[in-house]
Amino acid sequence: MRVGVLTGGRDCPGLNAVVRAVVRKGVQHYGDEFVGFVDGWRGPLDGETVPLDIPAVRGTLPRGGTILGTSRTHPLDHPEGVRRIRENLAKHEVEALITIGGRDTLGTAARLADEYGLPIVGVPKTIDNDLSGTDCTIGYDTAVGVATGAIDRLHTTAESHKRVLVVEVMGGDTGWIALRSGLAGGANVILIPEQPFDVEQVCAWVTSRFRASYAPIVVVADGAYPKDGSMRLGPGSGVRLSGVGEWLAREIEHRSGKEARTTVLGHLQRGGSPSPFDRWLATRFGLHAIDAVHEQDFGTMVALRGTDVVRVPIAEATARVKRVDPKLYEEVGVFFG
Amino acid sequence: MRVGVLTGGRDCPGLNAVVRAVVRKGVQHYGDEFVGFVDGWRGPLDGETVPLDIPAVRGTLPRGGTILGTSRTHPLDHPEGVRRIRENLAKHEVEALITIGGRDTLGTAARLADEYGLPIVGVPKTIDNDLSGTDCTIGYDTAVGVATGAIDRLHTTAESHKRVLVVEVMGGDTGWIALRSGLAGGANVILIPEQPFDVEQVCAWVTSRFRASYAPIVVVADGAYPKDGSMRLGPGSGVRLSGVGEWLAREIEHRSGKEARTTVLGHLQRGGSPSPFDRWLATRFGLHAIDAVHEQDFGTMVALRGTDVVRVPIAEATARVKRVDPKLYEEVGVFFG
Amino acid sequence: MRVGVLTGGRDCPGLNAVVRAVVRKGVQHYGDEFVGFVDGWRGPLDGETVPLDIPAVRGTLPRGGTILGTSRTHPLDHPEGVRRIRENLAKHEVEALITIGGRDTLGTAARLADEYGLPIVGVPKTIDNDLSGTDCTIGYDTAVGVATGAIDRLHTTAESHKRVLVVEVMGGDTGWIALRSGLAGGANVILIPEQPFDVEQVCAWVTSRFRASYAPIVVVADGAYPKDGSMRLGPGSGVRLSGVGEWLAREIEHRSGKEARTTVLGHLQRGGSPSPFDRWLATRFGLHAIDAVHEQDFGTMVALRGTDVVRVPIAEATARVKRVDPKLYEEVGVFFG
Amino acid sequence: MRVGVLTGGRDCPGLNAVVRAVVRKGVQHYGDEFVGFVDGWRGPLDGETVPLDIPAVRGTLPRGGTILGTSRTHPLDHPEGVRRIRENLAKHEVEALITIGGRDTLGTAARLADEYGLPIVGVPKTIDNDLSGTDCTIGYDTAVGVATGAIDRLHTTAESHKRVLVVEVMGGDTGWIALRSGLAGGANVILIPEQPFDVEQVCAWVTSRFRASYAPIVVVADGAYPKDGSMRLGPGSGVRLSGVGEWLAREIEHRSGKEARTTVLGHLQRGGSPSPFDRWLATRFGLHAIDAVHEQDFGTMVALRGTDVVRVPIAEATARVKRVDPKLYEEVGVFFG
Incomplete structure (x- = not known):
């Protein structure tokens, strides 16, 4: 068979490991x-490809990023998008397309498969871990x-400076990175978008930590926000702060009288060599994706369930955001303060 | 309630994280x-304890090893073992005992709970990942x-020396560490106890790798062995080799004419700071274990199933070794050679 | 002898290793x-101390931060500063004071030793590596x-996104961190305060890198600035950017038409476990500092010269900032673009 | 100019970084x-080469090993060795040969330059750090x-098992790796070849450590040995142990009654990505080596002196082994026990 592969959306660790496994087993x-389509959906849209064979994937298992390149192109925004993709698949005699992506890229894949009948198998990747239907996504463990x-x-x-340190982590609409890294890092407060926070409560936790003679770490997801709508960011606001982390540090200083500093981790979370877990998961996802192709099981996405790799409809996985359950958030609340 | 805690068997990363979570939530x-029993089963056997409260667990989340100490004492080998444990629990007014251990320690726990009615809740830890009933155990991800x-x-x-490098990893009767690390590390051959190997086949893989102008890495579990019974190790043998890794390197040199060297990772795999995944898992296990105590759900072990922490009978989890499924081994075989 | 110890200025990895070595050998x-003065110069100023003996320093070698606490208090700004320090040293019967600090803290130490005759031995620490008289300072290697x-x-x-990534690192007035990390990280442009940069030249390097089909990394010291005075930062400016990294990314986007993103490493560079080199250097500095105390060689600072630890006058070491030599900067320029 | 490059002896981290710097500046x-000679001296001996230009070195800065390959071939053992090297240099029109190696490889280089007039510039690499004339060698910091x-x-x-752990590290005839890693790791005993040890003294330190309620770590260089000649290793001995680490653990168990285990780090110390320090040093060495070539300063080796890269005669650097000074060993002795 002739199989196309693309990686879409923001880059994340483990993409190359998927591609390598697909190609090795294929x-x-x-x-x-194989045909490698470059830069996400731009590849099949513009018919731009790179050679993809065993030499091309050698040595890529531990490498972050994606040898295929990526972009956030939306082919369904192009009036001729579907037709052009169809033509380019035909031109390259591609009989199936393995699409590695997050909510956006796979959301498009679901429509192309279900509405337009394109032969697509999906692989879920995103450091945010916000895709339904799978226990976790590639890149999350590394982030x-x-x-x-x-x-x-x-x-x-x-500790040394008796300061509050606010760490802003990624996560988009969800608090998965904040929750797990905050717990693993022994943070004293963890704030997530699923649970708008009360700044006074945050200050109470901070103060209680200082009373115990320790200095607090506050982990805040970049999508978290205060309950009372008091946060103003960006050009429109008076204060012009770049994110919730800086806003929160300023509020804490103001209200608690303690010095506070912010660190924004940003792109560090999506680059670099994938963790052993992500290499393992990505490899297994790749092996199962090429199997799905050969079983013509299109419109499905490979997914982790317990220790098994299974298949779920892409549409189902992308239909709704997987959010942090309030019960789980409450469970970790015992460590706050 | 007054709750005892012990850590038994070989040390592994994440033990302190369990103890901390138990104590914090408790x-x-x-x-x-809380009452900390020292050195595994030796603690309740000899009535030896250490204070266990919030100051005692502070700062221990990222620390490997166990602040309670551990040992491989078997209380059921002592004629008076059960009586002495009972007396010491009574003496310290302990109403429940959280037992963190692997197959051995929890096997004893199962008997003490089921046959003698002791109020025990188990938590599964072992770098070998060989306990049934849970998707994985604490320490495995770090190892x-x-x-x-x-x-x-x-x-x-x-690569630089065009040599075969044999890496011997731990795992006891099982190949879990070998399988996942071999896959994640891009090994060219992975050998596990569940699947006795054929030395000629190993040499064929090694040779084929060299033909592709690359040098092979062979990952071998310390419990792996050749099909044909040709391996002799230790004092009784003529060759006096310390393990399968060295034996295999010698065989490969002999048969393929290629230089081979062995690295035995040994204790490095069980020491040091737990990985973020293990800190997360250990913490969740600890939080659920203290809940089980308060629900008087004795004789059970906390376990991971997908993304949930559940409870299973300890006896069930320790009844049989969790081995690598032949299908899973076959799945990764595409990368050999 | 009774010896006081303090750590001043911003925290950095290796402080505890110095204190431990001093106490162990002492x-x-x-x-x-020993008498531990807390929070830098605030300790001897306010007479606030903590016990400092072998149990207090156990296990601190690999720990970042400082068990003594630190602050940026300037005792010479207090009208009664010198008198109070003298009184508190006398009150605690302290016969010598080991002062671990950077330019600020040691600058004060030099004056207290030379002008007021206080019995001080200095130890140079700062991630910025900007102290004269020593090949390098504690904390620099870790940062x-x-x-x-x-x-x-x-x-x-x-690479994956074909973007320019700007990394802003620390360094104060100097480019030592930028220079070494940029070189070690394979950056395509390195900008340092010692050599005001030309934005057009930076864009030319960026563009040339893209022409070779690679994406550029620009490392910029937080104290670097453009030649032409065009950079405006902070409240007074129209643009309200937080640092040179963000300013530069915006300029590059504007001028070259390439997407650019900034990562500001901030406090990550000064926290955490010291590198093996810093543990070694800190330990040797500590051992030599207590020797200097016993030889009554006050007013001196321990320093690295080649592979030897020597002593230099503190005043000399703090008299001028150690800057990156233009020749050294030119040497690494071959990698730009 | 046409310049040859080779890497000889055991591989070590930083070799590629030297080659890349040489080629980039050249x-x-x-x-x-450039002409890349493969596998150390075997390359010029057999006239085997690989293309060496900017694309060949791209991306190699953080990669361990050597893209040129290496071997321990001794050309002076071949009766026609010198003639063949001369012919092959002439055949490839090579006007200078940059030789990156340790004592062996550079010892040969010194003779070829001084006795036979070959146009050689040396670069010192070895994890053992045993070359004279330079503050340190490439690979040492990573190891x-x-x-x-x-x-x-x-x-x-x-700690968890109350055991003695013996760690055997590399170093050949010298104790540099043992000394620095033992100090940085907080070892309780460090044994080096320069100072034959007394097993009774080692046991005394071990016992004293246990008395303080801590478990000891003993770091032993693979070339260390006991004073009294009691150690027997290998085929000729009765005990058939593979190294000093295992021998020592057995002796400690025997004499002190404490459990002891050995970990042999072996090849782990020479593989993998070079540390930032080694990348920096290797790059600077490479830049200076190509300068030396253009100044026709043959027979010299680049060397680190303080913060400067200088040149020394290769013959001088290889004439005698750089050993650990007894004073330095005594300095760290304060941490033993």
């Missing part, structure tokens, strides 16, 4: 040939590792 | 008091991380 | 007793390690 | 062309980092 086990390592480092500075 | 949420990091390092030496 | 070899690790991570994101 | 600054990381991990196991 070539060696099934005798497939948590980076964030936890950062929190570990910041503890000593907080 | 004290803050339930108003419990895989150490092994994968080592394999990453050894690739460059293999 | 107690075991010389039979000394470079954190920054290099971050740059390593960011390469894959830059 | 091509961009001097307009040179110390690996060993220190391992010691950090083993502390928790030692």
Whole structure:
């Protein structure tokens, strides 16, 4: 078979490991040939490809990023998008398309498969871990590792200076990175978008921590926000702060009288070598994705359930955001303050 | 309530994280008091304890090892073992005993709970990941991380010298560490106890790797062995080799004419700071274990199922070794050679 | 002898390692007793101390931060500062004061020793590496390690998205962290305060890198600035950017038409476990500092010269900032673009 | 100019970083062309080469090992060795040969330059750090980092089990790796070849450590040995132990009655990505080596002196082994026991 592969959306660790596993099993086990579409959906839209064979994927398992490139192009925004993709798949004699992406990229994949009948198999990746239908996504474990390592480092500075350190981590609409890295890093407060916070409560936790003669670490997801709508960010606001982390540090200083500093981890969370867990998961996802292709099981996405890799409809996985359950958030609340 | 805690068997990363979570939730949420029994089953056997409260667990989340100490004492081997444990629990007014251990320690726990009615809740830990009833055990992810990091390092030496590098990892009767670290590290051969190997086949893989102008890494679990019974180790044998890793390197040199070297990772795999995943898992296990105590759900063990923490009978979890499924081993075989 | 110890200025990795070495050798070899002054110069100013003996320093070698606390208090700004320090030293019967600090803290130490005759021995620490008289300072190697690790991570994101990534590192008035981490991380442009930059030249390097089909990493010291005075930061400016990193990314986007993103490493560079090199250097500095105390060699600072630890006048070491030599900057320029 | 490059002896981290710096500056600054000789001295001996230009070195800065391959071939053992090297240099029109190696490889280089007039510039690499004339060699800092990381991990196991852990590190005839990693890792005993040890003294330190309620870590260089000649290793001995680490653990168990375990780090110390310090040093060495070539300063080796890169005669650097000074060993002795 001739199989196309693309990686879409923001880059994350483990993409190359998926591509390598797909190609290794496809070539060696099934005798497939591959076409690498570049820069996410831009590749099949513009018909731009790179050679994709065993030499091309050698040595890529531990490498972050994606050798195929990525972009946030939305082919369904193009009036001719579907037609052009169809033509380019035909031109390259591609019989199936493995699409590695997050909510956006796979949301498009679901429509292309279900509404337009394109032969697509999906693989879920995103450091945010916000895709339904799978226990976790590729990249999440690595991102948590980076964030936890950062929190570990910041503890000593907080203690030495008796300061509040606010760490802003990624997560989009969800608090998965904040929750796990905050717990693993021994944070004293963890704030997530699923649970708008009360600044007074945050200050109470901070103060109680200082009373115990320790300095607090506050982990805040970049999508978290206060209950009372008091936060104003960006050009429209008076204060012009770049994110919730800085806003919160300023509020804490103001209300508690304690010095507070912010660290924004940003892109560090999505770069670099994937963790062993992500390499394992990405490889297994790749092996199962090429199997799904050969079983013509299109419109499905590979997913982790317990220790098994299963398949779920892409549409189902992308229909709703997987959010942090209030019960789980409450469970970790015992460590606050 | 007054609750005892012990850690038994070989040490592994994440033990302190369990103890900390148990104590934090017990004290803050339930108003419990704790008794730390030292050195595994030796503690309740000899009535030896250490104070266990919130100050005692502070700062222990990222620390490997166990602040309670551990040992491989078997109380059921003592004629008076059960009586002495009962007396010591009574003497310290302990109403429940949280037992953190692997197959051995929890096997004893199951009998003490089921046959003798002791109020025990179990928590599964072992770098070997060989306990049934849970998707994984505490310590496994960290051990895989150490092994994968080592394999990453050894690739460059293999390449530079055109040598075979054999890496012997832990695992006891099972190949879980070998399988995941070998896959994550991009090993060219992975050998596990569940699947006795054929030395000629190993040499064929090694040779094929060299033909592709690359140098091979062979990951072998310390419990793996050749099909044909040709391996002789230790004092009784003529060759006096310390383990399968060295034996295999010698065989490969002999049969393939290629230079081979062995690295035995040993204790490195069980020491040091737990990975973020293990800190998370250990913490959740601890929080659920103290809940089980308060629900008087004795004879059970906390376990991971997908993303949930559930409870299973300890006896069930320890009744049989969780081995690597032949299908899973076959799945990764596409990367051999 | 009774010896006081303080750590001043911003925290950095390796402070505890110095204190531990001082105390271990002092107690075991010389039979000394120690007084720990808390929070830098605030300790001797206010007479606030903590017990400092072998149990107090146990296990602190690999720990970042400082068990003594630190602050940026300037005792010479207090009209009664010198008198109060003298009184508090006398009150605690302290015969010598080991002062671990950077330019500020040691600058004060130099004046207290030279002008007021206080019995002080200095130990140079600062991640910025800007103290004269020593090949390097404690904390610098660790900070470079954190920054290099971050740059390593960011390469894959830059490649995958064909973006410019600007990394802002610390360094104060000097470019030592930028220079070494930029070189070690394979940055394509390195900008330092010693050499005001030309934005057009930076854009030319960026563009040339893209022409070679790679994405550029720009490392910029937080004290770097453009030649032409065009940079405006902070409240007074129209643009309200928080630092040179963000300003530069915006300029690059504007002028080159390429997407650019900024990562500000901030406090990550000063926290966490010291590198092996810093633990070694800190330990040797500590051992030599207590020797200097016993030789009554006051007013001196321990320093690294090649592989030897020597002593230099504190005044000399703090008289002028150690800057990056233009020749050294030119040497690494071959990698730009 | 046409310049040859080879890497000889055992592989170590930083070799690629040297080669990359040589090629980048050679091509961009001097307009040179390069010839890569493969597998150490075997390359010029057999006339085997690989293309070496800017694309060949791209991305190699953080990669361990050597893209040129290495071997321990001794050309002076071949009767026709010198003639063949001369012919092959002539055949490839090579006007200078940059030789990156340790004592062996550079010892040969010194003779070829001084006795036979070959146009050679040397670069010192070895994890053992045993070359004279330079403050340190490439690879040493990385090896110390690996060993220190391992010691950090083993502390928790030692504590949890109340065991002695013996860590055998590399170093050949010298104790540089043992000394620095032992100090940085907080070892309780450090044994080096320069100072034959007294087993009774080692047991006394071990016992004293247990009395303080802590478990000891003993770091032993693979070349260390007991004073009294009691150690027998290998085939000829009765005990058939593989190294000093295992021998010592057995002796400690025997004499002190304490459980002891050995970890042999082996090849882990020479593989993997170079530390930031080694990348910096290797790069600077490479830049200076190509300068030396263009100044026709043959027979010299680049060397670190303080913060400067200087040149010394290769013959001088290889004439005698750089050993650990007894004074330095005594200095760290304060931490033993």
